[in-house]
Amino acid sequence: MRVALFVTCVNDTLFPDTGRAVVRLLRRLGVEADFPRAQTCCGQMHANTGYRDEAVRLARRSVAALRGYDAVVVPSGSCAAMIREQYPKLAGSSGVTPFADAVAQVVPRTYELTEFLVDVLGVTDVGAYFPHRVTYHPTCHSLRGIHLGDRPLTLLRQVRGIELVPLPGAEECCGFGGTFALKNADVSAAMCADKVRAVLDTGAEVLCAADNSCLMHIGGMLGRQKSGVRVMHLAEILCSAETAGVR
Amino acid sequence: MSVTFLGMPATRPFPRNAARAVRDSQLRFNLRKATRTIRARRASVVAEAPDWAELREAGRAIKEHTLRNLDRYLIQLEEAVTAAGGRVHWAADGAEANRIVAGLVKATGETEVVKVKSMATQEIGLNEALLEHGITAYETDLAELIVQLGDDRPSHILVPAIHRNRAEIREIFAEHMSGWGRPAPEDLTDDPAALAEAARLHLRERFLKTKVAISGANFAIAETGTMVVLESEGNGRMCLTLPRTLISVVGIEKVLPTWRDLEVFLQLLPRSSTGERMNPYTSTWTGAAEGQEFHLVLLDNGRTGVLADEVGRQALRCIRCSACLNVCPVYERAGGHAYGSVYPGPIGAILTPQLRGMESELDRSLPYASSLCGACYEVCPVAIDIPSVLVDLRARARHPWPERAGMAAAGWVFERSGRLARLQRAGGRLRRLVPRRLPGPLGGWTDTRDLPEVPRESFRDWWDRTDGGRR
Numbered sequence A: 001m002r003v004a005l006f007v008t009c010v011n012d013t014l015f016p017d018t019g020r021a022v023v024r025l026l027r028r029l030g031v032e033a034d035f036p037r038a039q040t041c042c043g044q045m046h047a048n049t050g051y052r053d054e055a056v057r058l059a060r061r062s063v064a065a066l067r068g069y070d071a072v073v074v075p076s077g078s079c080a081a082m083i084r085e086q087y088p089k090l091a092g093s094s095g096v097t098p099f100a101d102a103v104a105q106v107v108p109r110t111y112e113l114t115e116f117l118v119d120v121l122g123v124t125d126v127g128a129y130f131p132h133r134v135t136y137h138p139t140c141h142s143l144r145g146i147h148l149g150d151r152p153l154t155l156l157r158q159v160r161g162i163e164l165v166p167l168p169g170a171e172e173c174c175g176f177g178g179t180f181a182l183k184n185a186d187v188s189a190a191m192c193a194d195k196v197r198a199v200l201d202t203g204a205e206v207l208c209a210a211d212n213s214c215l216m217h218i219g220g221m222l223g224r225q226k227s228g229v230r231v232m233h234l235a236e237i238l239c240s241a242e243t244a245g246v247r
Numbered sequence B: 001m002s003v004t005f006l007g008m009p010a011t012r013p014f015p016r017n018a019a020r021a022v023r024d025s026q027l028r029f030n031l032r033k034a035t036r037t038i039r040a041r042r043a044s045v046v047a048e049a050p051d052w053a054e055l056r057e058a059g060r061a062i063k064e065h066t067l068r069n070l071d072r073y074l075i076q077l078e079e080a081v082t083a084a085g086g087r088v089h090w091a092a093d094g095a096e097a098n099r100i101v102a103g104l105v106k107a108t109g110e111t112e113v114v115k116v117k118s119m120a121t122q123e124i125g126l127n128e129a130l131l132e133h134g135i136t137a138y139e140t141d142l143a144e145l146i147v148q149l150g151d152d153r154p155s156h157i158l159v160p161a162i163h164r165n166r167a168e169i170r171e172i173f174a175e176h177m178s179g180w181g182r183p184a185p186e187d188l189t190d191d192p193a194a195l196a197e198a199a200r201l202h203l204r205e206r207f208l209k210t211k212v213a214i215s216g217a218n219f220a221i222a223e224t225g226t227m228v229v230l231e232s233e234g235n236g237r238m239c240l241t242l243p244r245t246l247i248s249v250v251g252i253e254k255v256l257p258t259w260r261d262l263e264v265f266l267q268l269l270p271r272s273s274t275g276e277r278m279n280p281y282t283s284t285w286t287g288a289a290e291g292q293e294f295h296l297v298l299l300d301n302g303r304t305g306v307l308a309d310e311v312g313r314q315a316l317r318c319i320r321c322s323a324c325l326n327v328c329p330v331y332e333r334a335g336g337h338a339y340g341s342v343y344p345g346p347i348g349a350i351l352t353p354q355l356r357g358m359e360s361e362l363d364r365s366l367p368y369a370s371s372l373c374g375a376c377y378e379v380c381p382v383a384i385d386i387p388s389v390l391v392d393l394r395a396r397a398r399h400p401w402p403e404r405a406g407m408a409a410a411g412w413v414f415e416r417s418g419r420l421a422r423l424q425r426a427g428g429r430l431r432r433l434v435p436r437r438l439p440g441p442l443g444g445w446t447d448t449r450d451l452p453e454v455p456r457e458s459f460r461d462w463w464d465r466t467d468g469g470r471r
């Protein structure tokens, strides 16, 4: 099985630890993922802010870089949702046939990380060890966009040493929303403040999610408030093993 | 073409209105409490309906079919209403509808009308228009009464006074009821039963002496010419039955082909809106009752324009249940007034810019009044994909130039992976120089949130240096 890692521009640029964790985790499970060098950004920011032409250009670049693989693994519910939900629409409206062909090839083979682990590899125990109190926030696009369901929690429950605590009001949006966080900064911050309060109420040391963009937003406020709560991508928890310590 | 009027003046853009609401702690408390209560109620009665998914799909399909064949069904409706003794009037826009209604009221010689809660008449600003003709319209829905007495604006489709709490309502009643009719009792408390009783006495007098009523309709059945109104208080039924002249102003998208179609919507609507299994007062009437006069004013006011839009037209499926408002995290914090339209919340964010256009700063900002969290789509009983319509409207909006420049720059960087790699390396070298507070619009982030630390090495450089961790 030829597997491509679509690491996403946010992880590539700001959270390389997440990308590394995915590579190591997959290797531990016997999968050597490839990193197609031409990849950059899926185009979600442009598409969702109303810049369709740029989004189409980036979507075309992405599917060109990712086509030909048996599976594309994306450690982001949001970017996986962009590819699966929006690419077919962009391809449909652009009228460019090679683009539509590539989209039709790539879309059904694109998996968010936990989907790939649970549905394709068929594992729920990835052999991780993480002796910390953790709470999980299901980000909107992984919850309502690609319907990850309980896959992330199923994986987390098998982690040795973990103390998993439920997050009150988990299904509510954290207020990130891409450029929404800038364009409607006040509402975004008000939503984030409620999320932060819910996280603090759990007494967790670590907040995890399947999206670093949302974690950057919630973590930014947790950090500003000097709360001491760390944010971590799910992949980093699943990757950590007894011998290697946290990372 | 004149700009479609939607019952409220277009003012400042949404983010500025919302920022003010966010700082109003009383408002936020009221909204949070109210939306969460009704949200939970809806969730529980929807969860107990085993065939909810099928009902929702049926609702979507019936509306979709009707909108595709709207011309045919509207004519059928007109014929059926006329055959049953009613008169049908066609209004291209709000001004024409207001003119028609004012003319009809004047012809009766009356100067007072009672009103059943109706979004369509609010949309066209009917009360204000009637006042110019010397006609006073009295709202009889409890929440609309609170809004009217308080010289306020509705902030929710179903619960227009959702931004008010009991104490505020008591004050409004005590102070303003006397100016509109029977005054509130001297010893009025903020006990809900006492407030309801005060309203009941105040309104009862009005019902008994007013000869003209104005309503909207939740549904209009083409097959039989029947109008259907759903309400919770019985005040609507008073207005529909007591007066001698009844005028209904109904948006053209409210038509349903057959009486049987109601089966689906009478299940979808109450569970989605008030969180009830069955609606308390459902009134239906066909044409004019004996000794009564009935007029149906069919209102376009921008709807045929929306119908022409492939993506946006699904907004016309809306049955105004307000489930999307109650579940929306942005509405919960911004409140209804921030949307500058009688249609607030997610549905307002897609309907207002389509009906009114995106000329004003406010209307251009509405498609952005969402984090695209998708909660609205999930609860919508007719499956309107609100996030997709928002994104589509954003693609058509005019964007401010600094944003255009930023997006163009980002697009240029992402165009070549080498450009991205060079930018990442520059970022890695300058990582210690990133300020804690960013300037301009980017300050919206750093006012409340720290920036993430820029890593020394990007993922792609790590991959190259270590051959994907194998070295």
Ligand code: SF4
Pocket (backbone or CB within 6 Å): B272, B317, B318, B319, B320, B321, B322, B323, B324, B325, B347, B376, B379, B380, B381, B382, B383, B384
């Ligand atoms: S858009 Fe859907 S959820 Fe919102 S008011 Fe209309 S029917 Fe209800």
